[in-house]
Amino acid sequence: MPNSQQPAVLLLADGNVFHGKAFGKIGTTTGEICFNTGMTGYQEVFTDPSYSGQILIMNNVHVGNYGVKDADTESNGVKIRGLIGRNLEDKFSRYQATDSLDAYLKANDIVSIEAIDTRALVSHIRTKGAMNCIISSEISDIEQLKAELAKVPDMDGLELASLVSTKEEYEVGDTDASIKIAVLDFGVKRNIITCLAARGAYVRVHPAKTSTSRLKEFNPDGYFISNGPGDPAAMPYAVETLKEILKENKPLFGICLGHQLLALANDIPTFKMHHGHRGLNHPVKNIITGQCEITTQNHGFGVLPEAVRNHPNVEITHVNLNDNSIEGIRLKDKPAFSVQYHPESTPGPHDSRYLFDDFINMIKAN
Numbered sequence: 011m012p013n014s015q016q017p018a019v020l021l022l023a024d025g026n027v028f029h030g031k032a033f034g035k036i037g038t039t040t041g042e043i044c045f046n047t048g049m050t051g052y053q054e055v056f057t058d059p060s061y062s063g064q065i066l067i068m069n070n071v072h073v074g075n076y077g078v079k080d081a082d083t084e085s086n087g088v089k090i091r092g093l094i095g096r097n098l099e100d101k102f103s104r105y106q107a108t109d110s111l112d113a114y115l116k117a118n119d120i121v122s123i124e125a126i127d128t129r130a131l132v133s134h135i136r137t138k139g140a141m142n143c144i145i146s147s148e149i150s151d152i153e154q155l156k157a158e159l160a161k162v163p164d165m166d167g168l169e170l171a172s173l174v175s176t177k178e179e180y181e182v183g184d185t186d187a188s189i190k191i192a193v194l195d196f197g198v199k200r201n202i203i204t205c206l207a208a209r210g211a212y213v214r215v216h217p218a219k220t221s222t223s224r225l226k227e228f229n230p231d232g233y234f235i236s237n238g239p240g241d242p243a244a245m246p247y248a249v250e251t252l253k254e255i256l257k258e259n260k261p262l263f264g265i266c267l268g269h270q271l272l273a274l275a276n277d278i279p280t281f282k283m284h285h286g287h288r289g290l291n292h293p294v295k296n297i298i299t300g301q302c303e304i305t306t307q308n309h310g311f312g313v314l315p316e317a318v319r320n321h322p323n324v325e326i327t328h329v330n331l332n333d334n335s336i337e338g339i340r341l342k343d344k345p346a347f348s349v350q351y352h353p354e355s356t357p358g359p360h361d362s363r364y365l366f367d368d369f370i371n372m373i374k375a376n
């Protein structure tokens with residue numbers, strides 16, 4: 011049963027307080043507040059490692075009504091730090107579902123709050139921007155919550171990728187495959203690996219801080235740079251690795267954090283966005299083909315547009331149709347490209363899956 015009779019409180023860093031009801035684990039949690047505009051796919055979203063350190067508002071008013079099942083995960087557990095909803099449903103209906111959202115959040119130690127006016131809250135975050143917050147179903151004293159919240163570091167400057175990266179190397183796919191791809195794992199979503207292996211690649215996934223020499227030992231035909239949480243500018247170790255492997259002129263593909271790191275490796279700065287893009291309905295224009303894609307997104311940082319536009323060796327391939335932000339780049343002098351959004355799209359539309367084909371074709375052509 012949910013703890014729905016038990017009160018819970020949400021305090022924002024700007025002092026705003028929202029009262030609701032406890033859901034999931036009873037306790038206290040802190041993180042950066044953000045919102046996702048997707049209407050479905052909540053379990054894939056909650057298990058996406060890129061959300062580490064963040065407390066998520068789901069814009070959809072009903073979350074939990076189709077329960078959870080093991081196969082719908084993007085990693086080994088729930089990665090959001092907390093969940094905020096209007097109606098977080100304990101009762102579920104789906105023949106494949108194995109458990110309720112409440113039981114799942116409890117099993118993953120996720121403190122959550124429901125009965126919140128999420129429309130008012132999201133419109134507040136859209137106006138004021140990203141900020142830290144605290145949810146508690148055990149502390150009701152606002153001054154005490156303020157003191158706890160003051161201890162939470164800003165997402166700006168936070169390195170989180172090495173915390174969610176694999177600790178050990180592992181392989182996926184057919185060992186006899188003609189294509190080998192080395193993945194640098196900064197919190198990779200499971201379906202990205204699946205998309206690569208499904209196209210006939212043998213994939214070795216490496217921990218975030220793997221040395222260039224160890225990566226080269228695998229003798230890959232291409233490199234994949236993964237998504238992941240935290241501030242890309244706080245990852246000089248990864249930027250150095252990228253600069254080194256780019257010298258090999260092998261095909262390289264980056265998604266989200268991987269896109270930001272490819273930009274940084276080419277001296278293009280990243281910046282903290284006002285409130286980021288998260289959802290599965292974000293329109294992006296491929297400016298090479300002129301076509302629009304509806305994309306899955308989850309990012310709070312971006313690459314600096316002026317620096318991309320003024321770069322002699324970097325070309326813009328994709329732009330966001332809502333705010334003109336840079337959604338894709340490619341290098342003019344190397345077979346390397348990246349996108350800010352998530353073409354593996356779990357959850358989301360499959361419009362952008364062609365990028366995995368492009369990567370495999372680039373490897374074959376090389």
Ligand SMILES: NC(=O)CC[C@H](N)C(=O)O
Pocket residue numbers: 060236237238239240241242265266267268308309310311312
């Ligand atoms: N999905 C991702 O890889 C997120 C990248 C980065 N942590 C950001 O928030 O912008």
